[in-house]
Amino acid sequence: MADGSRRVHGSRPRSTTASFATSVGTRSKSPADSVWTPPVFRWAGSKRRLIPILAGLSPEQFRRYYEPFAGSACLFFAIRPHRAVIGDVNRDLMQAYEMLLKHPRSLARAAQALGASGEDYYAIRRIDPQTLDPIDKAARFVYLNRHCFNGLYRTDRLGRFNVPRGSNMGSLPSEGHFYRCHVALRSAELRTLDYAETIADAGEGDFVYMDPPYKTTRRNHGEYGYGVFSVLDLARFANDAQELRARGASVMISYAEDTRLLRMLPGWTRKTVLVWRGMAGSPARRTVAREMILISNAPVQVRRKAIL
Numbered sequence: 001m002a003d004g005s006r007r008v009h010g011s012r013p014r015s016t017t018a019s020f021a022t023s024v025g026t027r028s029k030s031p032a033d034s035v036w037t038p039p040v041f042r043w044a045g046s047k048r049r050l051i052p053i054l055a056g057l058s059p060e061q062f063r064r065y066y067e068p069f070a071g072s073a074c075l076f077f078a079i080r081p082h083r084a085v086i087g088d089v090n091r092d093l094m095q096a097y098e099m100l101l102k103h104p105r106s107l108a109r110a111a112q113a114l115g116a117s118g119e120d121y122y123a124i125r126r127i128d129p130q131t132l133d134p135i136d137k138a139a140r141f142v143y144l145n146r147h148c149f150n151g152l153y154r155t156d157r158l159g160r161f162n163v164p165r166g167s168n169m170g171s172l173p174s175e176g177h178f179y180r181c182h183v184a185l186r187s188a189e190l191r192t193l194d195y196a197e198t199i200a201d202a203g204e205g206d207f208v209y210m211d212p213p214y215k216t217t218r219r220n221h222g223e224y225g226y227g228v229f230s231v232l233d234l235a236r237f238a239n240d241a242q243e244l245r246a247r248g249a250s251v252m253i254s255y256a257e258d259t260r261l262l263r264m265l266p267g268w269t270r271k272t273v274l275v276w277r278g279m280a281g282s283p284a285r286r287t288v289a290r291e292m293i294l295i296s297n298a299p300v301q302v303r304r305k306a307i308l
């Protein structure tokens, strides 16, 4: 590392990430835009704590912004692009985004009307979402997301959400917060698709940020919910990323350090950062891991202190 200072990005101590967005991305000119809008959703694997670095490595100018593995889409809400495509294969998540875009206030009120006790949580979790109208269905999703263990999304074989209630869960965002996210989403087209279909029309001048789930050795049959990527998916992903680059898009990928992916993406710029990782819930059981950020084109700005 150039300056000898090595920093771990995570919650010890909690870093402040509120003001960096003023210098990156093509964003709307409204005054509210100078402040990062935190996402409505908590998301396992969220890159929230890497936002200062990811935003710093993002191009200043681009045509459209694509985020095909959206999750909580925290980079999107940080850089607030003028034109965006947000996609994820998780239907429930994307349906909730759609309601956030169309009916932010009704969604906020419906979610806030739900009780916060443990009993309430499990009663709400038991409700079959297919019996609910779209706003209540999305409100249930937001509610479970904000109160479950670590923002996990996991379903059983029948597609039923089965994450237990968290002991240290976040509260629901305010109605104003829902509304700010709604305003940011107005620039976005939402796609409930496999990432490859979401990026199919990305090309010259576009900026694509991809944050796929870490690979596992098993295929995703649904019992582990969404977010399971196999070794085969990783090879397909690397191939698609290369094609995207060849079409003239600027591409940025964040992923756990992985020599196989590196070999499949020769010529990309790599930055490595240290992050706290672990789903164990207990801070004491979290470990430091190396995360890499791969960039297809030379970045405009590199925050050297944050980079190994």
Ligand SMILES: C[S@@+](CC[C@H](N)C(=O)[O-])C[C@H]1O[C@@H](n2cnc3c(N)ncnc32)[C@H](O)[C@@H]1O
Residues within 6 Å of the ligand: 043, 044, 045, 046, 047, 048, 068, 069, 070, 071, 072, 073, 074, 075, 087, 088, 089, 090, 193, 194, 195, 196, 211, 212, 213, 214, 226, 227, 228
């Ligand atoms: C690591 S998370 C993204 C986290 C996000 N960057 C954030 O900060 O919240 C990966 C996301 O990819 C989605 N996903 C998994 N497989 C996918 C696929 N084949 N196509 C599109 N999205 C997929 C998961 O549903 C999950 O939301």
